[in-house]
Amino acid sequence: MSRKNTHLQSYRLVSATILLCLLVMAAVAVSTTGEVESAAADSMAVAPPQPTAVYSYMGYSQIRDELLSVEAQHPGIAKVYDIGDSWEKSQSIADRDILALKISDNVLLDEDEPEVLVVALHHAREWISSEIVMEAIRNMTDGYGTDSRVSWLVDNRELWLVPVVNPDGIDYALSTDQWWRKNRRYNFDDTYGVDLNRNYGGSLNNDSAGAWGGVGSSHVPSSDVYCGVSPFSEPETQAIRNLVIQRNFTLCLDFHSYGELVMWPWGYTANLTSDNAALVSIGTQLAALNGYTADQSVGLYPTTGDSIDWFYGYDNIFAILFEVATVFHPQTTQEASGVIAENMPPILLGIEIAGDRQQRQFAIAHLPVGAREYSASGFDLWANITADRGVDESAISLNYRIDGGLWVSVPMAIMSPNDTYLGAIPAQQPGCLVEYYIVAHDTGGVELMSPRYAPYEIHSFTVVDSLPPVADAGDDLPALVGSPILLNASASNDNTEIVSYTWTFSYNGSQVVLYGEVVAFTFWVAGSYEVLLNVSDSSGNYNTDIINVNVEDPYIPEFGSAMIISVSLLGMLLLLWLRRNR
Numbered sequence: 001m002s003r004k005n006t007h008l009q010s011y012r013l014v015s016a017t018i019l020l021c022l023l024v025m026a027a028v029a030v031s032t033t034g035e036v037e038s039a040a041a042d043s044m045a046v047a048p049p050q051p052t053a054v055y056s057y058m059g060y061s062q063i064r065d066e067l068l069s070v071e072a073q074h075p076g077i078a079k080v081y082d083i084g085d086s087w088e089k090s091q092s093i094a095d096r097d098i099l100a101l102k103i104s105d106n107v108l109l110d111e112d113e114p115e116v117l118v119v120a121l122h123h124a125r126e127w128i129s130s131e132i133v134m135e136a137i138r139n140m141t142d143g144y145g146t147d148s149r150v151s152w153l154v155d156n157r158e159l160w161l162v163p164v165v166n167p168d169g170i171d172y173a174l175s176t177d178q179w180w181r182k183n184r185r186y187n188f189d190d191t192y193g194v195d196l197n198r199n200y201g202g203s204l205n206n207d208s209a210g211a212w213g214g215v216g217s218s219h220v221p222s223s224d225v226y227c228g229v230s231p232f233s234e235p236e237t238q239a240i241r242n243l244v245i246q247r248n249f250t251l252c253l254d255f256h257s258y259g260e261l262v263m264w265p266w267g268y269t270a271n272l273t274s275d276n277a278a279l280v281s282i283g284t285q286l287a288a289l290n291g292y293t294a295d296q297s298v299g300l301y302p303t304t305g306d307s308i309d310w311f312y313g314y315d316n317i318f319a320i321l322f323e324v325a326t327v328f329h330p331q332t333t334q335e336a337s338g339v340i341a342e343n344m345p346p347i348l349l350g351i352e353i354a355g356d357r358q359q360r361q362f363a364i365a366h367l368p369v370g371a372r373e374y375s376a377s378g379f380d381l382w383a384n385i386t387a388d389r390g391v392d393e394s395a396i397s398l399n400y401r402i403d404g405g406l407w408v409s410v411p412m413a414i415m416s417p418n419d420t421y422l423g424a425i426p427a428q429q430p431g432c433l434v435e436y437y438i439v440a441h442d443t444g445g446v447e448l449m450s451p452r453y454a455p456y457e458i459h460s461f462t463v464v465d466s467l468p469p470v471a472d473a474g475d476d477l478p479a480l481v482g483s484p485i486l487l488n489a490s491a492s493n494d495n496t497e498i499v500s501y502t503w504t505f506s507y508n509g510s511q512v513v514l515y516g517e518v519v520a521f522t523f524w525v526a527g528s529y530e531v532l533l534n535v536s537d538s539s540g541n542y543n544t545d546i547i548n549v550n551v552e553d554p555y556i557p558e559f560g561s562a563m564i565i566s567v568s569l570l571g572m573l574l575l576l577w578l579r580r581n582r
């Protein structure tokens with residue numbers, strides 16, 4: 001063995017020893033890390049984040065991943081659509097798509113339901129706006145099937161939610177410049193960004209003052225309100241524009257921060273839109289829910305090329321802009337969660353209002369009761385239905401089911417006085433659960449139900465029978481010992497049905513109980529018996545009657561008369577014999 005080999009062997013030995021040590025250390029490190037992580041996970045599971053902890057805002061990829069996860073968990077009602085590329089993707093610099101999540105029942109079908117658009121984060125630094133839309137997405141999908149209002153809205157609306165209009169911007173603001181506002185286009189003058197909320201096509205209402213590039217925007221690329229080289233020059237605004245053109249939105253909610261404001265068009269002028277009354281009504285109702293100030297958009301500052309003026313000007317979409325929170329980035333979990341939570345009710349109401357934007361006077365007055373007395377002729381259900389543009393009398397229906405069976409729909413007919421409608425449910429046995437709801441339409445085709453979110457909410461009543469039967473045991477009965485008699489209760493009656501007949505009396509020192517409408521019994525002991533009849537119906541109502549049965553021995557009177565006859569005959573014979581022998 002040469003020295004070289006020895007060296008080599010010892011080198012190998014040392015190497016092996018070092019490797020072994022490294023492996024052991026690595027294993028220890030892995031297990032230690034694992035313990036630390038699981039301990040952290042445990043503590044997170046036990047205690048919610050501290051209210052003073054710094055809120056962690058989601059970046060683009062987190063939001064994308066959650067949208068895909070929502071789609072995977074709720075494939076029947078949630079579908080992710082790629083509606084366009086960010087500017088950096090269009091330049092092959094990054095890989096960020098603009099994603100829309102559609103939420104509706106039969107999500108793959110284009111149903112004839114009011115369509116609502118909810119968008120956020122036009123502006124890179126307005127992270128809280130995306131968090132609000134993501135929370136709305138969680139509520140709408142997780143609440144489906146458990147929350148009656150959410151379920152009804154998912155069934156009766158088509159929601160399109162775009163949590164990040166500006167994907168490049170959100171990541172740049174989160175990573176590099178928290179006050180960044182615009183997208184990340186590289187401009188011709190070596191600056192970056194176009195203000196996406198100045199890049200829409202203007203008011204489109206033939207008022208040149210409302211055109212793109214006017215008041216409230218700048219043509220200087222370095223400006224924070226740079227409107228771009230032309231309307232819809234940016235892929236991000238093109239994506240929203242194309243979605244709006246393809247769909248048929250009736251209402252749009254656009255989330256920004258900050259200012260605690262709820263605003264509606266116009267933004268470029270103090271003039272009122274032709275739908276001002278409805279927009280004021282809607283904006284005021286939404287603001288009442290989050291406590292913000294309701295105002296026409298121009299009240300904040302005049303703008304052109306913004307989203308809501310274009311939505312309304314392009315297609316009469318009732319567009320509402322929210323400026324949430326009092327800062328761009330609510331810092332603690334408590335602050336951020338509060339802002340998110342306070343904007344959930346306005347989103348739900350906005351989605352609901354989208355079905356009847358004019359907030360028409362349309363109402364169904366119906367007073368449900370929990371229990372109704374059995375009736376052989378069934379149940380009449382009355383409702384008072386009024387609509388400011390008239391009720392479609394041919395399209396009022398009463399939908400009912402018995403004990404959770406199949407739904408049956410019957411028309412409700414208009415009665416006198418006007419506005420009164422009557423529907424009938426056939427007779428049901430006591431104990432049945434009758435569930436029902438009323439569906440009405442006005443002459444404009446708007447649908448309304450009672451209860452509001454039927455069939456996730458339903459009226460119901462239980463059929464009860466509180467009327468007792470009438471027991472009738474017949475007249476008192478004479479009887480003879482040894483001869484059977486019939487106890488007959490067939491003259492008894494009930495509003496439903498008598499289900500049991502019981503006859504009770506004391507006989508020969510014990511209690512006799514007989515069952516049946518007509519029963520036979522033979523007494524072998526003479527006497528007067530008090531017989532109690534008890535009849536009951538299926539609801540447990542009962543009634544009693546008493547008759548007396550007088551039982552006599554048939555041999556005593558026959559033997560007595562024979563004796564009298566015999567004694568009489570003997571007496572007469574004795575008299576005759578005495579006369580002859582006198």
Ligand SMILES: [Zn+2]
Nearest residue numbers: 123126256257
């Ligand atoms: Zn904004």
